[in-house]
Amino acid sequence: MAEGIVYDVIVVGAGIVGSYTAYHARKAGKTTLLLEQFPLPHNRGSSHGQSRTIRSAYGAQEYYTKMMNKAFRMWKELEEQSNKKLLRQTGLLCIGQKGVNYLDETAKCLQKNKTPFRRLDDENFQATYPMLSFSPGIGGAVVDCSAGFLLAGRALTAIQNQYRKIGGLLKDGEKMVEIIPGEVIRVRTDVGLYQAKTIVLCVGPWAKKVLTKLGVAVPLQTQKIKVCYWKEKIPGTFSSRQFPVFSQVNAIGPYLVYGVPCEEYPDLVKVCLHYGPAVDPDYRDTVDDNWVKEALQKYVIEHLPGLEPYPVITESCIYTNTPDEDFILDRHPSWGNIVIGAGFSGHGFKLAPVVGEILSKMATGLIPEEDMSYFKLNRFTKSRL
Incomplete structure (x- = not known):
């Protein structure tokens, strides 16, 4: 119970x-004060697991590319602070797709933001990555040289440790049951009652439920994502030392497929669909x-013949999607x-790191330097025109 204390900021999640x-x-x-409903570490949300891709390539969404310039610096800073390796730089292979101009948009954006990249035509693509099988005429590929993958679970632990190190309080295993708005906000959990000048809600897949109770209708959809690992037929073919993270838009219907080379499990490649059931x-x-x-x-059999045609390990996580996939x-x-x-x-x-x-700036009365127009709540009810 901490009714007498008024924190500057309470972060939930x-x-x-x-x-x-x-x-x-x-x-x-x-x-x-940082509150978490589950005992840490846990695998019930969206931040657990061994890897997450990291990239500057965002097609025409230049605002994310600009944010990533800062994010890369911040991840490097966390590596130095924690003395832990958190980022593997493998590059990202953006594979083309007939009738889609994503590669042109990606190359243009990377060039504009001075991010190193290479453009591969169909012939060079096939010669450079013979372990992949794509029909001629797909448009080749763009390699985002800045990209790779983060060691997700290790990174999450590292930032939580740094937060505690500088005097931050973290309470896990406390489920929020009520928010009482006011000049001083009260947050009731199943353990106690806390007060703050400002509260930040970072509750992931539970956002729609929490916001609905606060009178905010947000078109969020939670999806279960199947995380699949596929065994190499010849060990070393897809090693992270020689094979990049990869992605292909409109690979299965309108949905993206992405992959991470062998790192998390010996001789296993992570290949996933960027979509799942509600x-x-x-x-x-x-x-x-x-x-x-x-x-x-079907995708692996057709395009990744160097992998066994069935996943040997499956895990899951949850996406919380907006209609336009902007935050x-x-x-x-x-x-x-x-x-x-x-x-x-x-x-x-x-x-x-940037978000x-x-x-934090929004919670403490400062103005973010980023263009916030893409991230407003009212974009779902108000015409951008």
């Missing part, structure tokens, strides 16, 4: 975004996602001291 938000707030000298985060194992495995098997970084429309970070749509992990800084 100790995933990667919430943890970075709390870290930035504490680093700015604010008294900060699910309630409290009942995520009740949905049928066998069709995802079947679709991926929500905004204030409650009625209570300005309730800040919302939600809808990270499966690509928020890599940007967490956490943005949310």
Whole structure:
């Protein structure tokens, strides 16, 4: 029970975004409490697991490329602070698709932002990556040389440790049951009652449930993502020392397929569909996602003949998607001291250092330097025209 204490900032949700938000707030000298409903570490949200891709390549979405310039610097800073290797730089192979101009947009954006990249035509693509099988005429590929993957679980632990190191308070195993708005906000958990001048909600897949109780209708959809690992036929073919992270837009229907080379498990490549069935985060194992495995098997057989045609390990995580797959970084429309970070749509992990800084600034009365127009709540109800 902490009714007498009024924190400057309470952050609810100790995933990667919430943890970075709390870290930035504490680093700015604010008294900060980070609350997490599950005992740490856990695998029930969106920040667990061994790897997350990291990239500058975002097609025409230049605002993310610009944010990534800062994010890369911040990840390197966390590596130095924690004395842990968190980032493997392998490059990202963006594979073309007939009738899609994503590669042209990606190359243009990377060039504009002075990010190293290579453009491969069909012939060079096939010669450079003979372990892949794609029909001629797909448009080749673009290699984002800045990219790679983050060691996700290790990175999450590292930022939480740094937060504690500078005096931040973290309480896990406490489920939030009520938010009582006011000039001083009260947050009731199943353990105690806490007070703060500002609260930041980084509750991941539970955002829609929490925001609905606060009178905010947000078109968020939670999806269960099947994380599949496929065994190499010849060990070393897809080693992270020689093979990059890869992705292909419109690979299975309108959905992206992405992969991470062997690192997490010996001789296993992670290949996933950037889509899954809608699910309630409290009942995520009740949905049928066998069709995802079947679709991926067809993709692997056709394009990755160097892998066994069935996954040998499957795991899962949850995406919380907005209709346009842009984040929500905004204030409650009625209570300005309730800040919302939600809808990270499966690509928020890599940007967490910057997003956490943005949310922290919003919580402490500062103005973020980034263009916030893409992340407003009212974009779902108000025409951008």
